[in-house]
Amino acid sequence: MPLHKPYKDIPGTTIFDAEQSRLGYWLNQFCMSLMSAENRARFKADERAYLDEWAMTEDQKQAVIARDLNRCLALGGNIYFLAKIGATDGKSFQQMAGSMTGLSEEQYRQMMLAGGRPAEGNRSLADWENRKKETL
Structure with a gap:
């Protein structure tokens, strides 16, 4: 039985709940892998090959490649994990947030x-x- 989620009615807001957590599990695991310098180097050398090592959906992989962080959120990404992508690219959290708001x-x-x-x-x-x- 699905739960009533009144927070789904807030425009422009994605709440990281249990459903989002399940949806983005592998996306978030990929992000956490970027805490390792070796993994960051592998990702930067060939993003697609590194992403293909993870059981992410094609939509998730494309969102990462495009650095479409809003799409990553919609596909189950957690902003605190997604920040690892920004850090890998040499971007501050403020730069990332700005890009997400246009x-x-x-x-x-x-x-x-x-x-x-x-x-x-x-x-x-x-x-x-x-x-x-x-x-x-």
């Missing part, structure tokens, strides 16, 4: 210093639908 590193930094994204209009998809109905 902002430059400086724009992302300024947004966070100003208090982050406003909650207004970002609370739930149901709120969006209700607002549409009110304007009709």
